[in-house]
Amino acid sequence: MSPVETINRPAPAPKSSAPGRFGAYGGRYVPETLMAALLELDQCYAEAQADPAFHAELNALLQTYCGRPTPLYFAKRLSEQLGGAKIYLKREDLLHTGAHKINNALGQALLAKRMGKTRIIAETGAGQHGVATATVCALFGLECVVYMGEEDMRRQEPNVYRMRLLGAEVRGVSAGSATLKDAINEAMRDWVTNVRNTFYILGSALGSHPYPTIVRDFQRVISRESREQILAAEDKLPDTVVACVGGGSNAIGAFYEYLNDASVALVGVEAGGRGTALGEHAARFHGGIPGVLQGTYSYVLQDDAGQVSSTHSVSAGLDYASVGPEHAMLHDSGRATYTYAMDHEALEAVKVLSRTEGIIPALESAHAIAEAIKLAPKMGKDKILMVNVSGRGDKDIGILRNEMSLEGSEAKK
Amino acid sequence: MSIKFEKKPGLVIYLTAGDPDLATTRDMAIAAVDAGADVIELGVPFSDPLADGPVIQRASERAVAKGTRLEDVLKTCREIRNARANAGIILFSYLNPVVRYGMTAFAKAAKDAGADGVLLTDMIVEEAGEYLEAMRANDLAPVFLAAPTSPDERLKAIAENSRGFVYAISRVGITGTQTELAADAETLVKRLKQFAQIPVALGFGISTPEHVKTVAGFADAAVVGSALVALVEKTPAAEAPRAVGEFVRQLKEGGQPST
């Protein structure tokens, strides 16, 4: 994969005085019909932020319903096997519904209630955000429609059933490559049409302002906890924090409270897919160019005519052509670095974590584990490597069974 | 500037460039102008047309699959301009192909291609600083969209920043045909007219001469898109210009407002 071309980059950022910028990135590029709703959301969110009752309700549910705080677990056997840094796992996979997505879905559902919206829509890739949204809608008695690419419905079938069991309507999307980007297009079309009574619970730190900020704020709890937990356990900060990056919500949540800790290296891991050619991966920082997709200005995998490229990843949750605008800023400033793991490396990482620690990670999270497997041996034994395990792998059993033979592995130990 | 609506009903015609092919797009545009269309909106096909319904989505998909690029659309624009000096021509695009091309370079190229103005579906007034500058520098008309959900202060900004005409969206929703005109439509045009010194064109869902006639009663022009694109979809390329001309003639004639 060639490093991101800097020569060929168009003049960044259509100049703007509007809010919601992360450096040159972000903004609000939407059909006018949605502007009133985005402004209303902006205002409602500001009021909620200033309202102690909102935080009290959110925190109580995060604790008693979702299972926060999640543990920070010292992965002793994995650390020993890799022979370098001490590896700590932030266990978002232990949350109710099995991934970090519920932190955000719950927060946004509370905003929807505040705004008096009775109908919820969402998009989903891996199905984890869809399940989280269906769950909070069941909890609050809200109507729920989830858009999902038909390819993702096929490969994440258990989550389709879970959403329906929870009472949500799952609408398949066959356009394009029938994955996450296409589901977002369809969700936005629904929103434009039903904006008067509908709240769009967007699942990642993506889209038009104020979504990237709202989603990040609801995911910040990950690093708020992990920072306290590592200080309690080791009396020092981690040297490196690693997280996978789809739209970027678990990563921004895992990074955020360390942004001012210059000693902490932040590493985002994108989907390297099965090759370096456009269309074979979803590594936006390794072949993407700044552009506007689905409401925001950020890195986009696209051809030289500005048509958005198709993507590939074994992991539905990372299989997306753009990335949250705050990551684009962190990338350009160098505060975070972004690398990628290939499909086969992620698959191998699932097996490694399963067998050393008894933890089956989601294929998305396995991309972060794969990077940890590369990094840890290069770090001293006194170093601390923290990995965000964004979700658990139950949803992926079908893919794993097809992609990975376990034969002979018994003999390997 | 060739954007004017002299004879009622004012008529704006949308075509997805490159569907079925660029030469046919050019010929259809010319046929539409000859049949009485005041303005042609030449749509740049995009991979992710999230403000469009199924008809225009399919047209975009076909045109993108054929490899239609912004440069090609500019060339087609030039050909239409060469053939019809007085036609109004607007380039209609999602933002990304324009950003990829470069905003400043695009505005200059659009001017060179003989366009009168530009409409960007996902560009709102607050984000439009650089865009407006580029339009101004090249004497091009920026056309913004106004929605039934837009509060008055937004309508004011939209009207004040648009040139040529303002595009009022008839209903809350995406593009596509409908049998009845939304009740929202007339209210929005009236609200916009408080602020707009320039013509107001109403679009989304307008598909029959009867619709055009109703719209002519309260707006300066009607925009017809999906109905035409659907016609193109089911007509063989060789016959499409004639079919488009015929349909536009029906819209223009049947759309005369009753006085």
Ligand SMILES: Cc1ncc(COP(=O)(O)O)c(C=O)c1O
């Ligand atoms: C477990 C898990 N991790 C990560 C992601 C990627 O999303 P994000 O980058 O927003 O965290 C997903 C998305 O579906 C997911 O389900």
